[in-house]
Amino acid sequence: MSYTFGLLLGVLAGGATGVFLVALLFKLRVLDQTFDERQERARGRAFARGFTVMAVSIVLYGLSDLLFDHWADTLAGCILCVCAGAVAFAVSCIRQDAYLSLRERPRQVVAILAVFSGFNLALSAYYVYDGTLMEYGTLTFRAANLFAGLACAAVLAVYAARRRSLRAETEEE
DSSP states (O other), X not given: OHHHHHHHHHHHHHHHXXXXXXXXXXXXXXSOOOOOHHHHHHHHHHHHHHHHHHHHHHHHHHHHHHHSOOOBOHHHHHHHHHHXXXXXXXXXXXXXXXXXXXXXXXXXXXXXXXXXXXXXXXXXXXXXXHTOSEETTEEOTTHHHHHHHHXXXXXXXXXHHHHHHHHHHHHXX
């Protein structure tokens, strides 16, 4: 009982911290969601793609859990599906130049993603070292940090590649 209570308290504390950080970033105007019409349309299409990827990944997760041994804790599987949808949304936005709003500062957003990715991957490395990432051949809920860190790293990589290609196009002109 105390383990479950501690887990619930940890999830609630993490969620509250996340909400606080996002609110702080909006207050400091690091995240300013002002998009033009073209960006709004592109974000709508990206949202549809992200939702579709998340829905398909949920079905695939459920089927894999039925067909194979229980390979992941339910929370880990759910977070994996959410991360897949979020990455699909972000990549689609980046490819259509609708990831950052007109007023956002790219360096700050990239720095935040890098810190978030690094923190989650470091925590995942600790869980691997400590032996709690997997228990009895099943990914535990601690794998959520791994999935979140990898998702942010993937978004950063796609964003960096897009910036490089835009710079190369600009230099050619």
